[in-house]
Amino acid sequence: xxxxxxxxxxxxxxxxxxxxxxxxxxxxxxxxxxxxxxxxxxxxxxxxxxxxxxxxxxxxxxxxxxxxxxxxxxxxxxxx
Amino acid sequence: xxxxxxxxxxxxxxxxxxxxxxxxxxxxxxxxxxxxxxxxxxxxxxxxxxxxxxxxxxxxxxxxxxxxxxxxxxxxxxxxxxxxxxxxxxxxxxxxxxxxxxxxxxxxxxxxxxxxxxxxxxxxxxxxxxxxxxxxxxxxxxxxxxxxxxxxxxxxxxxxxxxxxxxxxxxxxxxxxxxxxxxxxxxxxxxxx
Numbered sequence: 382x383x384x385x386x387x388x389x390x391x392x393x394x395x396x397x398x399x400x401x402x403x404x405x406x407x408x409x410x411x412x413x414x415x416x417x418x419x420x421x422x423x424x425x426x427x428x429x430x431x432x433x434x435x436x437x438x439x440x441x442x443x444x445x446x447x448x449x450x451x452x453x454x455x456x457x458x459x460x461x
Numbered sequence: 462x463x464x465x466x467x468x469x470x471x472x473x474x475x476x477x478x479x480x481x482x483x484x485x486x487x488x489x490x491x492x493x494x495x496x497x498x499x500x501x502x503x504x505x506x507x508x509x510x511x512x513x514x515x516x517x518x519x520x521x522x523x524x525x526x527x528x529x530x531x532x533x534x535x536x537x538x539x540x541x542x543x544x545x546x547x548x549x550x551x552x553x554x555x556x557x558x559x560x561x562x563x564x565x566x567x568x569x570x571x572x573x574x575x576x577x578x579x580x581x582x583x584x585x586x587x588x589x590x591x592x593x594x595x596x597x598x599x600x601x602x603x604x605x606x607x608x609x610x611x612x613x614x615x616x617x618x619x620x621x622x623x624x625x626x627x628x629x630x631x632x633x634x635x636x637x638x639x640x641x642x643x644x645x646x647x648x649x650x651x652x653x654x
Binding site: 392446448 | 526529539546
């Protein structure tokens with residue numbers, strides 16, 4: 382029985398989506414309920430920039446992986 | 462003049478104090494999350510230098526999974542750092558010339574706003590407890606009122622003794638003004654009869 386390695390990639394994408402949603406709601410709360418100061422705006426922009434950097438670094442390494450590989454989960458017994 | 466969105470702002474009402482938790486509290490949380498962010502490289506250094514599971518990280522199957530897990534780990538550490546700041550920033554306690562407003566962000570999509578007229582305040586207590594609060598001077602101010610929400614709590618605010626003193630002065634002025642207003646109203650009613 383085989384599991385495609387890409388399955389973990391799709392699970393990863395799900396977590397990235399959760400991260401984006403969580404980020405959106407955090408930014409929404411700051412913008413809606415916070416005071417519109419230069420500091421708040423700068424902090425929001427800084428947060429978005431660092432998020433993009435983390436995603437870009439992740440994408441750089443993830444794109445180097447061969448996701449077409451398969452994982453054989455069937456136990457293999459050898460008898461001597 | 463302090464500016465902030467004040468719910469149900471009254472005529473001639475101005476903000477006297479706008480309080481948040483002491484910045485040291487959010488500094489501690491950020492330090493905690495930065496230490497969490499350092500855990501993977503520390504574990505990697507320990508495992509590889511100790512020659513434990515060295516080949517594990519070069520496997521063409523295991524390494525991609527570790528890579529994905531690391532990416533998720535750092536994304537969520539980062540978003541939780543930001544969430545800690547949002548939670549700190551959106552908890553606000555406001556003292557105006559007329560009332561106390563308590564705005565607490567209990568979580569995402571959970572925001573509680575309570576307010577009370579100053580003349581209804583019955584008791585004000587300040588507390589500084591612990592090593593860091595004593596050295597840096599931050600603590601809690603408890604405000605007892607004659608209302609449905611009996612107690613307002615200003616948590617980890619800077620200079621709590623001074624805050625309590627200012628509120629006490631404002632409460633005294635408010636009660637005096639309220640008594641005069643009530644007396645004027647009674648006199649007006651007597652005059653009209």
